[in-house]
Amino acid sequence: QVQLVESGGGLVKPGGSLRLSCAASGFTFTDYYMSWVRQAPGKGLEWVSYISFTGTSIYYADSVKGRFTTSRDNAKNSLFLQMNNLRPEDTAVYYCAKNGPVDSWGQGTLVTVSA
Amino acid sequence: EIVMTQSPATLSVSPGERATLSCRASHSVSSNLAWYQQKPGQAPRLLIFGASSRATGIPARFSGSGSGTEFTLTISSLQSEDFAVYYCLQYYNWPYTFGQGTKLEIK
Numbered sequence: 592q593v594q595l596v597e598s599g600g601g602l603v604k605p606g607g608s609l610r611l612s613c614a615a616s617g618f619t620f621t622d623y624y625m626s627w628v629r630q631a632p633g634k635g636l637e638w639v640s641y642i643s644f645t646g647t648s649i650y651y652a653d654s655v656k657g658r659f660t661t662s663r664d665n666a667k668n669s670l671f672l673q674m675n676n677l678r679p680e681d682t683a684v685y686y687c688a689k690n691g692p693v694d695s696w697g698q699g700t701l702v703t704v705s706a
Numbered sequence: 707e708i709v710m711t712q713s714p715a716t717l718s719v720s721p722g723e724r725a726t727l728s729c730r731a732s733h734s735v736s737s738n739l740a741w742y743q744q745k746p747g748q749a750p751r752l753l754i755f756g757a758s759s760r761a762t763g764i765p766a767r768f769s770g771s772g773s774g775t776e777f778t779l780t781i782s783s784l785q786s787e788d789f790a791v792y793y794c795l796q797y798y799n800w801p802y803t804f805g806q807g808t809k810l811e812i813k
Binding site for chain 2 (some may be wrong): 652693694
């Protein structure tokens, strides 16, 4: 079955950086676009970024453009989110997600940006 | 950016009754509309895609309808496990956008 396992979340100070990883299994990774979707505590869902099969096309929400970078390693069935210049409003659970519309989600990893 | 507006924000319904949730898009999204269910502490679950197609394993009591800018999710006979937050999503163009959610609670 499809498994998406995120890692790399944690507490970081404003202006700091974090790199999230997602290990995918149970499906042919190269056949799917992959995404990062986040959810601030007690709030709704926000699509953060979306990467094509080979990584040649990547889309970002305006709220993270220029600060976040999404990449994938198809040889290792892995998805990444490099987050720089983090702000308190980036505090959220970050979900690794398969396809668009998303048909499978990871369990999420919490990123907390606070001094 | 296409803005998705869900109504109502909270819906109180008794078990066994029908629930109707609405989602409106600020511009046409054709049939590129999905519905998700989310329970506390869990990731969302895909219910409906293409406005009206049920995802794998989703019970027949869930149905979606609409196209363009007006969409509806109907749950025909509410079960206890259906009380949750529901989100619509447009994937017609980037940035993909979610509605703010409808909380379905027990009356």
